[in-house]
Amino acid sequence: MSKNWIVAGIIIVALVVIGSVIWGFSDTAQTPLSPDSQQPTTIQGTITNVAASARVLTVEQEEHIYPVAIDRNTRVFNESGGEADFSYLKKGFDVSVEGTWTTSNSLLASVIRVTKAPAIIIYTPTDQQVVSDAVITVSGVARVFENSFMIRVRTSTTTTLFEEPVMNETGGMGEFGEFNYTFTLSKNTLPSERVFIDAFEYSARDGSQINTATVTIYVTHRQTTNVKVFFNNDRYDPQVTCSAVFEVQRVIPYTQSVGTAAIGELLLGPIDKEPGLDYYTNIPTGTKLNSLRIEQGTAYADFSKELEPGGGSCRIAAIRAQIDRTLKQFPTVRNVVISINGNVDDILQP
Structure with a gap:
């Protein structure tokens, strides 16, 4: 066998090995975290649900949902680094969670750090939701100046159906409070099936629009x-x-x-x-x-x-x-x- 054939064979084997390593690395990168009770784990993502009575929340990281359990030893820190209570955590917050996996395949958190707490979070309707009911309720939580902000309903950047002030129903000054705002979308005045709902503040300093949260809904009138x-x-x-x-x-x-x-x-x-x-x-x-x-x-x-x-x-x-x-x-x-x-x-x- 000539040296050329030997060299060619070595190169082919090397390419196969390298390809296998790269393929395996790619697969590993796309695989969700595997619960391992022996190793400390950190996940970073967005809170998708908070079960206050069970002291459990779920965190979405790269399209994977992880259950997170909290006990009396869990420490919670707000976005400014100050220590906070479990009740401070809200759906829609971005967090970093450190903990270990339990036998029930949930992450027992030792530390939860809030990395981002939006001033206004809309829970319902959800983004890209298809709505067939004429009466729509916008709900969520907000921490805004004097517990007051605005909701605007529009069909484009230039076509506003209406804009109304909204007040939090719960929460003191400087705290997150719940809000609910109900309106009717009339088929007689709705020019488009795609509707944008903005919740925002007008800055007390210069009147500019700040802290905007937006969801898009699609209104169908089947009946x-x-x-x-x-x-x-x-x-x-x-x-x-x-x-x-x-x-x-x-x-x-x-x-x-x-x-x-x-x-x-x-x-x-x-x-x-x-x-x-x-x-x-x-x-x-x-x-x-x-x-x-x-x-x-x-x-x-x-x-x-x-x-x-x-x-x-x-x-x-x-x-x-x-x-x-x-x-x-x-x-x-x-x-x-x-x-x-x-x-x-x-x-x-x-």
């Missing part, structure tokens, strides 16, 4: 339902009897919260061809529905302070009639109680 909303119309009521209101049919995406959706449509005011047909509303612009519940035939509708318009008794009567008739279209509603920020007395007075 629809009809609701009535009631407006004033001088063509049909030339004597202007104030409390005379007239129905307009709206087509909305199907929802189980149909009463809330109907009030949402009412608060939009006349749209499309309706103003040209002389329909108008006496409900002030910017009025929001805080809550709606129906108990034993009575609908309790609580509105924001904007509902209090001032003015004469005729406008007050028209406002009450619009809300009353819109809610009484439903057979489960016989009576309507209107409140403003929880106050029933001394509201909507002429």
